Amino acid sequence: MGLMSASTTNDEDLFGRSVAASPDALMQQLPDDELIFLNLRTESYFALESTGACMYRALIESPTIEKAHERLTSEFDAAPEQLRNDLLVLVHRLVDQGLLELSG
Numbered sequence: 001m002g003l004m005s006a007s008t009t010n011d012e013d014l015f016g017r018s019v020a021a022s023p024d025a026l027m028q029q030l031p032d033d034e035l036i037f038l039n040l041r042t043e044s045y046f047a048l049e050s051t052g053a054c055m056y057r058a059l060i061e062s063p064t065i066e067k068a069h070e071r072l073t074s075e076f077d078a079a080p081e082q083l084r085n086d087l088l089v090l091v092h093r094l095v096d097q098g099l100l101e102l103s104g
Helices: 050-061 065-075 080-096
Strands: 018-021 025-029 035-039 044-048 100-103
Touching (some): 035 050, 065 080
Antiparallel strands (some): 025 035, 035 044
């Protein structure tokens, strides 16, 4: 059960997988609910505004991306398909930035 890049799998398979924070990343929450990340390996910064930060927390706290989607669907007044697309875009970006790791 190795870790993979989000780009090595299709989005249908991705939904059944879990994510974890990368050990190469530091994260700090700002007072306005934004999250700032520093990838220690690449020395690059990445920021998420409050909605993205909420999505990130759901991803980290849920057993699968699908369960994070279910949680977010109940929390946000958004079309489930749009929320699904936004969540997948976020997962791809965070994996590509070295801030999340996929497993499962």
